[in-house]
Amino acid sequence: QVKERGRGDFCFFSPEMNARLMERRAMEADLRLALAEGHLRLHYQPQVALPSGRVIGAEALLRWTRPGHGNVPPDRFIGVAEETGLIAPIGAWALHEACREAAGWPEHLGVAVNVSAVQFRLPGLYEAVASALKASGLQPSRLELEITEGVLLNDTDDTLAMLNRLHALGVKIAMDDFGTGYSSLGYLQKFTFDKIKIDRSFIQNLGNDANSAAIVRAVVGITRSLGVRANAEGVENAGQADMLVAEGCGEVQGYHYGRPMPPGDFARLVAG
Ligand code: C2E
Ligand code: MG
Ligand code: MG
Numbered sequence: 001q002v003k004e005r006g007r008g009d010f011c012f013f014s015p016e017m018n019a020r021l022m023e024r025r026a027m028e029a030d031l032r033l034a035l036a037e038g039h040l041r042l043h044y045q046p047q048v049a050l051p052s053g054r055v056i057g058a059e060a061l062l063r064w065t066r067p068g069h070g071n072v073p074p075d076r077f078i079g080v081a082e083e084t085g086l087i088a089p090i091g092a093w094a095l096h097e098a099c100r101e102a103a104g105w106p107e108h109l110g111v112a113v114n115v116s117a118v119q120f121r122l123p124g125l126y127e128a129v130a131s132a133l134k135a136s137g138l139q140p141s142r143l144e145l146e147i148t149e150g151v152l153l154n155d156t157d158d159t160l161a162m163l164n165r166l167h168a169l170g171v172k173i174a175m176d177d178f179g180t181g182y183s184s185l186g187y188l189q190k191f192t193f194d195k196i197k198i199d200r201s202f203i204q205n206l207g208n209d210a211n212s213a214a215i216v217r218a219v220v221g222i223t224r225s226l227g228v229r230a231n232a233e234g235v236e237n238a239g240q241a242d243m244l245v246a247e248g249c250g251e252v253q254g255y256h257y258g259r260p261m262p263p264g265d266f267a268r269l270v271a272g
């Protein structure tokens with residue numbers, strides 16, 4: 001199958017590429033519908049302080065049950081949402097929803113919302129954050145935006161200006177998945193993050209790999225020198241938790257402490 005797009009400019013589609021394209025289009029249509037009809041959900045995973053073990057907040061994570069397909073993990077649909085620009089309204093919805101929910105929790109608890117790199121560059125993010133705060137009445141310092149290194153990859157001046165504008169609103173900014181991108185240390189020099197989340201891949205191998213343990217120790221050391229909070233992601237067992245306490249990591253998240261759960265379950269968890 002060959003499509004002519006212009007003189008001497010051809011585009012080849014194999015049957016597999018065509019099927020993939022069709023599937024992405026179908027997913028886009030279903031995602032648009034899910035947003036319009038209110039079928040997207042947020043689950044909340046506890047964030048826990050060490051060594052006390054107290055819940056200090058939650059990370060909001062998107063959940064989508066796609067008709068005829070079951071639960072589709074965010075890693076599978078965020079990309080489509082980014083390609084189509086749908087990530088902007090979906091992200092705005094998530095901000096509003098998470099702030100509204102968190103406003104009903106005890107006041108010492110915060111909520112973290114993920115912001116993808118594409119979402120960060122599309123217009124309307126600042127307005128979405130400001131209006132989510134206003135509509136919910138949530139104290140801005142209780143909202144934390146989690147961004148990945150992809151956000152800082154290019155457009156440095158614009159990106160820093162935006163990060164500073166968001167900071168000026170009073171919200172916190174966390175660097176997510178730290179250690180998996182490029183030149184992470186350069187970003188730490190340019191912007192003062194409130195929190196650094198050490199990627200799950202380093203935590204997973206804590207018990208059985210000396211390199212991972214050394215990296216976690218070094219990153220915790222850097223955060224301490226910078227006066228930034230550290231969160232270790234993906235803590236799955238007591239052995240990992242003990243090592244993180246020993247390293248002086250102040251905050252954890254992972255299945256060992258709690259899986260992402262529906263809002264009602266989280267509200268009950270922190271109520272008593
Ligand atoms: P993330 O922000 O790094 O979120 C952490 C992921 O690790 C979540 O996967 C969470 O369920 C999972 N996780 C937490 N504890 C453990 C553990 O102990 N073991 C293991 N194996 N996994 C654990 P999830 O919910 O599938 O989300 C995947 C990614 O999708 C997130 O990574 C984030 O990048 C993105 N995402 C999720 N919700 C949103 C959203 O509302 N907006 C945007 N832009 N991205 C989102
Ligand atoms: Mg995150
Ligand atoms: Mg992460």
Ligand code: MG
Pocket residue numbers: 177
């Ligand atoms: Mg991630």
